[in-house]
Amino acid sequence: MQIPLYQIIENEIKEQIQSKKLKEGDLIPSENQLTEIYNVSRMTVRQALNNLVNDGYLYKHKGRGTFVAPRKIEKSIQGVRGFTEEMEGLGKVVSSKVVKFLVLEPSEEIREKLFLKEDEKAIYVERIRYGDKMPILFETLYIPQNLFKDLTAADMEESFYTYIEKEKGYRVSHCVQSIEAQMPKSKHAEMLKINKNMPVLKIIRNTFLNNGRPFEYVISIYRSDQYRFVQYAFKG
Amino acid sequence: MQIPLYQIIENEIKEQIQSKKLKEGDLIPSENQLTEIYNVSRMTVRQALNNLVNDGYLYKHKGRGTFVAPRKIEKSIQGVRGFTEEMEGLGKVVSSKVVKFLVLEPSEEIREKLFLKEDEKAIYVERIRYGDKMPILFETLYIPQNLFKDLTAADMEESFYTYIEKEKGYRVSHCVQSIEAQMPKSKHAEMLKINKNMPVLKIIRNTFLNNGRPFEYVISIYRSDQYRFVQYAFKG
DNA sequence: GAGTGGTCTAGACCACCAT
DNA sequence: TGGTGGTCTAGACCACTCG
Numbered sequence: 001m002q003i004p005l006y007q008i009i010e011n012e013i014k015e016q017i018q019s020k021k022l023k024e025g026d027l028i029p030s031e032n033q034l035t036e037i038y039n040v041s042r043m044t045v046r047q048a049l050n051n052l053v054n055d056g057y058l059y060k061h062k063g064r065g066t067f068v069a070p071r072k073i074e075k076s077i078q079g080v081r082g083f084t085e086e087m088e089g090l091g092k093v094v095s096s097k098v099v100k101f102l103v104l105e106p107s108e109e110i111r112e113k114l115f116l117k118e119d120e121k122a123i124y125v126e127r128i129r130y131g132d133k134m135p136i137l138f139e140t141l142y143i144p145q146n147l148f149k150d151l152t153a154a155d156m157e158e159s160f161y162t163y164i165e166k167e168k169g170y171r172v173s174h175c176v177q178s179i180e181a182q183m184p185k186s187k188h189a190e191m192l193k194i195n196k197n198m199p200v201l202k203i204i205r206n207t208f209l210n211n212g213r214p215f216e217y218v219i220s221i222y223r224s225d226q227y228r229f230v231q232y233a234f235k236g
Numbered sequence: 237m238q239i240p241l242y243q244i245i246e247n248e249i250k251e252q253i254q255s256k257k258l259k260e261g262d263l264i265p266s267e268n269q270l271t272e273i274y275n276v277s278r279m280t281v282r283q284a285l286n287n288l289v290n291d292g293y294l295y296k297h298k299g300r301g302t303f304v305a306p307r308k309i310e311k312s313i314q315g316v317r318g319f320t321e322e323m324e325g326l327g328k329v330v331s332s333k334v335v336k337f338l339v340l341e342p343s344e345e346i347r348e349k350l351f352l353k354e355d356e357k358a359i360y361v362e363r364i365r366y367g368d369k370m371p372i373l374f375e376t377l378y379i380p381q382n383l384f385k386d387l388t389a390a391d392m393e394e395s396f397y398t399y400i401e402k403e404k405g406y407r408v409s410h411c412v413q414s415i416e417a418q419m420p421k422s423k424h425a426e427m428l429k430i431n432k433n434m435p436v437l438k439i440i441r442n443t444f445l446n447n448g449r450p451f452e453y454v455i456s457i458y459r460s461d462q463y464r465f466v467q468y469a470f471k472g
Numbered sequence: 473g474a475g476t477g478g479t480c481t482a483g484a485c486c487a488c489c490a491t
Numbered sequence: 492t493g494g495t496g497g498t499c500t501a502g503a504c505c506a507c508t509c510g
Contacts, residue, residue, distance in 0.1 A: 004478080004479060004480090005479080005480075006479080006480090025351075030494075030495060030496080031495075031496065032494085032495080032496095040480075040481085041480060041481045041482065041483090042481090042482085042483095043279070043479095043480070043481075043482095044479080044480060044481080046496085046497090047479085047480090049496095053446070053447060053448040054290070054446070054448075056448065058448055059351065059447060059448030059449045060447045060448060060449070060495095060496065060497095061449070061488095061489085061495085061496080062487075062488055062489080062495070062496050062497070063487075063488035063489035063490080063494080063495050063496065064488085064489060064490080064494095064495065064496080065489095065494090065495060065496080066495090066496080067351075069351075069448055070348060070351060174468065175468075176466075176467075176468050177466070177467060178464045178465065178466045178467075179415055179437070179464065179465040179466075179467075180437060180460055180463070180464040180465065181417035181418070181435040181436055181437040181458075181460035182417070182435060182460060183433075183434075183435060197419075197433075198419075199417040199418060199419060199435030199460075200417055201415070201416060201417040222417075224416055224417035224418060224435075227416070228414045228415065228416040229414065229415040229416065230412075230413070230414045230415075231412075231413060231414075231415075232410065232411075232412050233410060233411050233412075233413065233467070240497080240498060240499090241498080241499075242498080242499090266475075266476060266477080267476075267477065268475085268476085268477095276499075276500085277499060277500045277501060277502090278500090278501085278502095279498095279499070279500075279501095280498080280499060280500080282477085282478090283498085283499090285477095296476095296477065296478095297476085297477080297507090297508085298476070298477050298478070298506075298507050298508080299475080299476050299477065299506075299507035299508035299509080300475095300476065300477085300507085300508060300509080301475090301476060301477080301508095302476090302477080447496095473509100473510095474508105474509090474510095475507100475508085475509090476506100476507075476508075476509100477505105477506090477507080477508100478504105478505075478506080478507095479503100479504085479505075479506100480502105480503080480504085480505100481501105481502085481503075481504105482500105482501100482502095483499105483500085483501095483502105484498100484499080484500075485497105485498085485499085485500105486496105486497075486498075486499100487495100487496090487497080487498100488494105488495080488496085488497095489493105489494085489495075489496100490492100490493095490494085490495100491492085491493095
């Protein structure tokens, strides 16, 4: 047996959903019917269906049947994503302006966040990021200099995540972040060209590579009228 | 049969992991051994183990055995969590007050979010949630009535997630959520006892069970001075 | 070769749902 | 009441891993 039977069943049902032969909310054949259609045991059918439920294609109703799930949740809005990737996914034109770019002696807190030793430096960047020329985000980044010795201000006008993955060959793995609502500081209101009465979303993120090293500690200030943070999360 | 056999097995293994009787990387008894230990069939053992694998407690190696997974990333900052679990993790005393509890004809939008058919009803709940007696969160929930026919207002004074998992035997799987900053509406300011000039964090969440069905659509309004949303996210 | 997990069968009883 | 999915049994053969 090369391909397991349950996978064949899975693929056929998946194909029928993708080709719209089966639409959202449609009742699919019962487990007993599928047993006869594919000439397999019920447990095999159940394995196929359970996998499709886990993948978000179907949902079950005890006593009623199994149905095609509405809109499969976009995998694209999952987990850790750079701003560029996110905005382009929404069809917006992204641009950035670097306001500050310098190397500094990090504070104790930053050293901890970036796993830096006593004498190691951090790159400090401030930049404004635009979607369709509208300022959406002001961010302050701390980056370990020893990971990015040749990083320039020009690089930061583009996507940092792309730079990391394409230029340096690193792989972004995960992040720890906190999200809160605030009133903007004067500086932030000015940068984002907003009224001081409009709240902002403040996201503080520590992002890691797949080698376990943190490569950025970022404080982001988002315009609340232009940005909602959307994501897909699993139960731990 | 009240509690399924596979869930009993699951719980015992989970308990052994949490109490450190089983450590990271430990080999657990083989499926055949568990069959004898619990005096059940192998398929039942497999169902228990597969659930634990899906939940990240174990991993399998064909031909070698089943092992305890490396320590799960801090439970406290991961993915989908109920408010109760989260607050208790911070050492706070949680309480809730149900403000409204009624059954209603859902709007088209809510029907879509909860996968409801034309004639199916939704339970509508408003509640205020406290940490150490301080109001922190006001939430509006829509819950499919057909999943929770016997749900009472009293149940909602406690943890809904615990009710779902312990009382009903369902399993919370994942959620899709959006997070944004806002100024509070008068009603929200009143409920949370805050000044109208203090921003709030608005989280809209659609949460799913492992049978693929959504069990809640929630709009949460958090006091920004009392709450930061902290989490751990993986690169998709 | 002995043991492991992966796949699969052909039954069974149950709780739930619609009619 | 008849059909659905949820749980469970007691077998079986396979591919993989390790000694």
